[in-house]
Amino acid sequence: MASRIIVVTSGKGGVGKTTTTANLAVALASMGNRVVAIDGDIGLRNLDVIMGLENRIVYTLIDALEGICRLNQTLIRDKRIENLYMIPTAQSKTKDAVTSEQMKGICEDLRNDFDYILVDSPAGIEAGFRNAAAGADEALVVTTPEVSAVRDGDRIIGLLESMDKSPIRLIVNRIRPQMVKKGDMLSVSDVLDVLAIDLIGMVPDDESVVTSSNKGEPLTLSTDSPASRAFKNIASRIAGNDVPFQDLDGLDSNGKGFLGKIKRAFFGRC
Amino acid sequence: MGLFTKFFGSQKSGKIARDRLQLVLVHDRSDISPEMMENLRRDIITVIKNYVEIDENRIELDLEREDSSVALVANIPVMTVRRQRGKAGR
Numbered sequence: 588m589a590s591r592i593i594v595v596t597s598g599k600g601g602v603g604k605t606t607t608t609a610n611l612a613v614a615l616a617s618m619g620n621r622v623v624a625i626d627g628d629i630g631l632r633n634l635d636v637i638m639g640l641e642n643r644i645v646y647t648l649i650d651a652l653e654g655i656c657r658l659n660q661t662l663i664r665d666k667r668i669e670n671l672y673m674i675p676t677a678q679s680k681t682k683d684a685v686t687s688e689q690m691k692g693i694c695e696d697l698r699n700d701f702d703y704i705l706v707d708s709p710a711g712i713e714a715g716f717r718n719a720a721a722g723a724d725e726a727l728v729v730t731t732p733e734v735s736a737v738r739d740g741d742r743i744i745g746l747l748e749s750m751d752k753s754p755i756r757l758i759v760n761r762i763r764p765q766m767v768k769k770g771d772m773l774s775v776s777d778v779l780d781v782l783a784i785d786l787i788g789m790v791p792d793d794e795s796v797v798t799s800s801n802k803g804e805p806l807t808l809s810t811d812s813p814a815s816r817a818f819k820n821i822a823s824r825i826a827g828n829d830v831p832f833q834d835l836d837g838l839d840s841n842g843k844g845f846l847g848k849i850k851r852a853f854f855g856r857c
Numbered sequence: 858m859g860l861f862t863k864f865f866g867s868q869k870s871g872k873i874a875r876d877r878l879q880l881v882l883v884h885d886r887s888d889i890s891p892e893m894m895e896n897l898r899r900d901i902i903t904v905i906k907n908y909v910e911i912d913e914n915r916i917e918l919d920l921e922r923e924d925s926s927v928a929l930v931a932n933i934p935v936m937t938v939r940r941q942r943g944k945a946g947r
Contacts (some may be wrong), residue, residue, distance in 0.1 A: 769871075
């Protein structure tokens, strides 16, 4: 199978890029793929703590670029799961430490050894984002059902299109089905209407995301929670499987809501 | 809007979010750089001057957003219309 390089991005900060990257990396690896997750957020690294690998860092991506070590020395093997690796970035450098060309080079070097290379992009639309996206073939755009996050997502989608990333697919994170039902939150279909790109997953707001980040154990490692199932479904769709979309309205105690029925009528699988 | 909410109760915030989002995106997506706007203005003037004499200093050119559409609105004061020479208008 040809190796795929996917950048995980959003525009706005704090919508769940790093959590998404970590969970998808774990889920893809547990499906039997060789996976590496790269922290593309130089100077503000966080993928290491979300994955619980912060104590195992010896060399960073920047060390490899500066010739202090070889690229494969930066790979941290996740002992909890086979075929999962993480490449940390430097915490003490700034975004200028890497160029787009260097990032492309690194991604190409890794292509031979991995099925999936996930790059966790920093927030923003500047050099950091451009470098993180430089080596990627395709992109995942993470947003939450908020005006500000969707707006920034729209901007990022435009930039990714101009960089010829394809496919560019959307993840709507932190959905609160009860609030959507009451009409107090943008629904996934609202978001899809305005952004007009393909949906690859929707993730409900889930307290277990907080506890998992407290512990440094991505949800998809073990927990069976609504968010965990959502991330596993996304991983499966990335791998090319046709997974029906989770019925988000069915996640709460109330079962099937009126809005859910309407949404299903219009959107089929949503 | 004020009357509407008075009679029908307040609008759901999800709907408000959707409306605001649509407006803000129409605005974002129609952003034309000042440089591009200036070029557009210059080209329009050049074309129009072939037909009528205009007051270049009083030209107003702007993008106007209404609901979910954008229009290029130009207000170009005409001084005199050029005399038509022959049928081809040359």
